[in-house]
Amino acid sequence: MKERFTRWDPVDHLHTEEDQLIYLNACLDEDPGDGSLVRAALGDIARARGMTSVSRAAGISREGLYRALASDGNPEFATVMRVMQALGIHLRAA
Numbered sequence: 199m200k201e202r203f204t205r206w207d208p209v210d211h212l213h214t215e216e217d218q219l220i221y222l223n224a225c226l227d228e229d230p231g232d233g234s235l236v237r238a239a240l241g242d243i244a245r246a247r248g249m250t251s252v253s254r255a256a257g258i259s260r261e262g263l264y265r266a267l268a269s270d271g272n273p274e275f276a277t278v279m280r281v282m283q284a285l286g287i288h289l290r291a292a
Contacts, residue, residue: 208242218243222243222287234269236278237278238267240278243287244285249263256280256281258281263281
């Protein structure tokens, strides 16, 4: 019997705001220090909520948002903060 694999997409599991925050916090905890997991998590959460509406709320073109949050993207901190604000996510220090 031949095995079939499908690509796992976290967006399929980010149905509620609570799911999204748990996911983002896990990525913050596990990020290797280069922001790659945080960037990926923000991209996944934005896709779960709808890239068009998030990009409008952040004041960034949809294509620009995809580029900034892509695996090879390197968004400015101001862009990350605008995306987080558009998602209603607040950064806190502990």
